[in-house]
Amino acid sequence: MTDPHATAERILRRFARDTNLLIAGRPIRVSAETEDTATALAVAGMARALGARLVEDDATGPDVLDIEIDGDDAALSLGGTPLAPRGDAVGRLDFARAHMPVSTALAAELREAGTVRGLRIGVSMTLEPKTANLALLLTDAGADVAVYAHPDETDPEVAAALRARGVPVDADPDLSGAAEREAALAWLRRGFDVVVDDGSHLVRLAHEAAPELIEGWIGVTEETTSGLTPVRTMHAAGLLRTPVVAVNDAATKTGFDNRYGTGQSCVLAIADLIEHVDATVRDLPVLVIGYGPVGVGVAAHLTALGAHVSVAEIDPLRALLAVHDGYEVGHAEDLAQGALVVSCTGVEGTVTRELLELAAIVAVAGGVPGEVDLDESSLEPVAVAGAPVPHLEVDVERGTLVLDRGGCINVTAAEGNPIEIMDLSFATQLAAIRSLVEERPGIGVHPLPDDAVHHVAATAARARGVALDASPASSTTDTDWRSRRYRGVDA
Numbered sequence: 169m170t171d172p173h174a175t176a177e178r179i180l181r182r183f184a185r186d187t188n189l190l191i192a193g194r195p196i197r198v199s200a201e202t203e204d205t206a207t208a209l210a211v212a213g214m215a216r217a218l219g220a221r222l223v224e225d226d227a228t229g230p231d232v233l234d235i236e237i238d239g240d241d242a243a244l245s246l247g248g249t250p251l252a253p254r255g256d257a258v259g260r261l262d263f264a265r266a267h268m269p270v271s272t273a274l275a276a277e278l279r280e281a282g283t284v285r286g287l288r289i290g291v292s293m294t295l296e297p298k299t300a301n302l303a304l305l306l307t308d309a310g311a312d313v314a315v316y317a318h319p320d321e322t323d324p325e326v327a328a329a330l331r332a333r334g335v336p337v338d339a340d341p342d343l344s345g346a347a348e349r350e351a352a353l354a355w356l357r358r359g360f361d362v363v364v365d366d367g368s369h370l371v372r373l374a375h376e377a378a379p380e381l382i383e384g385w386i387g388v389t390e391e392t393t394s395g396l397t398p399v400r401t402m403h404a405a406g407l408l409r410t411p412v413v414a415v416n417d418a419a420t421k422t423g424f425d426n427r428y429g430t431g432q433s434c435v436l437a438i439a440d441l442i443e444h445v446d447a448t449v450r451d452l453p454v455l456v457i458g459y460g461p462v463g464v465g466v467a468a469h470l471t472a473l474g475a476h477v478s479v480a481e482i483d484p485l486r487a488l489l490a491v492h493d494g495y496e497v498g499h500a501e502d503l504a505q506g507a508l509v510v511s512c513t514g515v516e517g518t519v520t521r522e523l524l525e526l527a528a529i530v531a532v533a534g535g536v537p538g539e540v541d542l543d544e545s546s547l548e549p550v551a552v553a554g555a556p557v558p559h560l561e562v563d564v565e566r567g568t569l570v571l572d573r574g575g576c577i578n579v580t581a582a583e584g585n586p587i588e589i590m591d592l593s594f595a596t597q598l599a600a601i602r603s604l605v606e607e608r609p610g611i612g613v614h615p616l617p618d619d620a621v622h623h624v625a626a627t628a629a630r631a632r633g634v635a636l637d638a639s640p641a642s643s644t645t646d647t648d649w650r651s652r653r654y655r656g657v658d659a
């Protein structure tokens with residue numbers, strides 16, 4: 169009989185792959201005939217561990233996922249409708265849009281307030297259906313939007329679908345070297361009021377090669393950790409020439425995108441890939457390097473699939489957190505032997521040649537170039553039944569499987585973070601754009617103000633149908649700061 173855990177994992181991975189939707193927070197109902205009870209229990213247990221909520225028979229709603237176990241497989245329905253293929257790029261774009269209520273609400277507010285009407289906004293991100301929707305939402309809000317994507321991060325069909333809807337897109341998967349740099353500069357020369365960047369690649373290129381273009385910018389909103397680090401270095405060195413809003417650092421971004429989104433999408437992409445060589449994450453020890461929000465999410469999702477996870481960290485606070493989350497924490501060199509090693513640092517050179525030699529499989533969830541110190545010359549494609557498996561190579565010198573040449577695995581080998589997660593991140597982006605345009609902060613790296621973060625969270629909670637208790641009147645109206653303990657007692 170097939171291992172119920174393996175079947176459960178395959179079913180849940182199929183749901184995530186076919187829809188690009190999030191499992192955490194999703195209402196899920198599992199049903200089965202008596203002979204499939206073990207599988208049903210495994211699916212329910214794994215879904216719950218991944219953050220899903222198990223619901224009763226009478227629960228209804230568009231987000232309810234029904235999993236009807238049938239032997240080693242299952243029939244899946246969402247909101248009572250059997251899951252169907254999303255279709256071509258246009259279908260995937262529209263499917264994503266239908267699951268992005270938070271960004272849609274924030275964009276409608278921008279439109280109503282006229283905040284971005286006529287502003288030139290440049291969006292530089294991995295080009296896939298969710299980012300395409302961010303561009304469309306900004307266009308709907310009245311902005312004049314142009315999109316850039318790096319050749320490695322371009323889905324040509326999505327680019328074509330976006331162009332067909334009137335958004336200029338500078339993204340050509342065939343470019344490389346000097347032509348690629350020239351295309352990025354040409355995009356910058358379009359001239360922008362606001363630049364939405366991911367990894368600060370375009371913002372840094374502008375500072376290096378075309379600083380005169382920055383003079384006209386209202387500012388930048390930066391999506392991710394690895395983009396903010398160099399921008400902060402530039403500011404400390406007195407080189408930054410523009411205000412930057414640190415979208416990444418907002419709780420509505422880091423707490424969900426880095427934690428739940430990257431956790432689900434990277435771990436399931438890894439499991440999808442290693443299945444080609446008949447491996448699962450339960451077959452070998454797993455080492456997560458780096459226990460920031462991404463490491464926390466990756467470790468939690470691996471654990472939910474039944475993996476035995478240990479952690480390596482250099483920061484004592486994060487290491488302590490990993491200990492309290494129940495992981496063995498130690499030196500990477502001591503824990504990497506024969507392991508699946510997942511780098512979650514966003515730091516170049518994290519997986520050294522020594523670790524590469526010790527590990528059985530190496531993958532990256534962080535995402536800076538060179539996170540694995542690869543020996544390109546000894547990489548060879550892995551072939552199954554005579555055909556090379558995309559994104560899977562072996563370092564023949566060391567016998568280590570290398571996933572996607574050390575690229576950010578959920579972006580290059582899968583569809584990126586789940587739609588609901590990017591909905592929240594892009595709602596945070598839209599709030600950051602509003603804050604930048606309305607507040608006009610000076611040159612520097614600025615947090616998104618608390619009230620803006622709170623507004624995004626409240627909008628998302630409403631969209632998820634969350635009923636919030638009202639704050640007790642005393643917490644909002646009591647202005648008496650004195651300790652209650654001594655009130656009414658004369659001095």
Ligand SMILES: NC(=O)c1ccc[n+]([C@@H]2O[C@H](COP(=O)([O-])OP(=O)(O)OC[C@H]3O[C@@H](n4cnc5c(N)ncnc54)[C@H](O)[C@@H]3O)[C@@H](O)[C@H]2O)c1
Pocket residue numbers: 392393394395422425426430434457458459460461462463480481482483486512513514515518533534535536576577578579584585
């Ligand atoms: N794949 C995605 O979709 C996605 C999404 C969000 C963020 N990211 C990227 O993932 C990376 C991590 O994000 P984060 O928010 O968790 O960052 P973070 O900086 O908060 O956490 C990284 C952790 O790694 C630790 N670390 C660094 N070098 C180490 C080493 N050699 N050994 C052990 N530990 C080490 C740091 O101490 C830190 O705690 C960033 O590059 C970020 O941009 C990727």
